[in-house]
Amino acid sequence: MAWITLDVQLLVQTFLYAANIVLGLAVAVPLGITIGDFNGQCILYAHIDWNSLTFMTSNVVNCRFGIYVSVCFCVLYALGMIFYHVYLLTRNDPSIGSKMWVFPFIVVNSVVAFVTFISSCIISVGFKxxxxxxxxxxxxxxxxxxxxxxxxFTWNADYRTHSFYTYLTVTQIATWSTLLVWVLLVIEGIIRFLRNRRQANAQATSDLKNFAASEPSA
Structure with missing residues (x-):
């Protein structure tokens, strides 16, 4: 019955990657719309001049970094991983879980989780x-x-400010949710890696016992 657990684990990982695509879009799209509403400028870390009711916006990189991270990792990379997992799930191989690459993806997902953490901090601190x-x-x-x-408020006439708070709130919730999903994927990968090693060791021990028990040929 072990192969059923492995298939279920593959399926769970596939759904987690799919969730990250949705969440990644929930980060990138509202953040991109906000940049457009402020004429290509970023209001994260922006300063407000209350005398003239205007924004002194920050470097647009503060906003674009979150968009790049979400599109590259949460959408494109996750989409590639979904195709890979679907391919594995359709091979009808009971032992496919023990044959797939595991450790490289643990490393990659850990790096992505770290970068996502930095991006989430930039967004949350900038918004605050x-x-x-x-x-x-x-x-x-x-x-x-x-x-x-x-x-x-009626700010600079060139800005559309009617929904910026809503958009940035969605972005902030989504970006921390993507971090949670990446952490879950890392944990899933570690569990699979340890399980595969345990199975490999058990198989090696069984083969050694069978070899030792075999009668020598004449």
Missing amino acids: TFCDGFLKGREMGHIISSCADGEK
């Missing part, structure tokens, strides 16, 4: 920095209950 600056408007006499109120 902007919101903290916005909430300082209370000191200027503005009635503000939360950062979401920024969507109601």
Whole structure:
């Protein structure tokens, strides 16, 4: 029955990669729309001039890095892994789980998880920095209950600010969710690697016993 567990594990990994494609798009698309709404500028780490009600935006790399990470790893790389796993699942080989590459993907997924962590921190810290600056408007006499109120303000006429808080909130939730999925994939890989080693050792021990028990030929 061990091969059933291995197939189920492959199926779970396939679904995790598929989930990361959806989550990756949930990071990249809203973040990209926000850049477009601010004329190609990034509001992560942006400073607000309350005297003129304008943004002093940050380097657009702060936003584009999250987009690049999501598209390259969560979408393209994950899509390639889905094709690979589907190929393995359709081979109808009971021992396919013990033959597939494991350790290289543990390394790659660990690196991706680390890069995703950096990207998530950039997004979350940048969003919080902007919101903290916005909430300082209370000191200027503005009635503000939360950062979401920024969507109601009339800022620079060239900016479309009606949904930036919603978009960035979706992006922030999605980017930390992708990190969780990458960590789960690393854990899944480690479990498979240890299981394959245990099976290989058991097979080697069995072969050695069979060899020792065999009668010498004349």
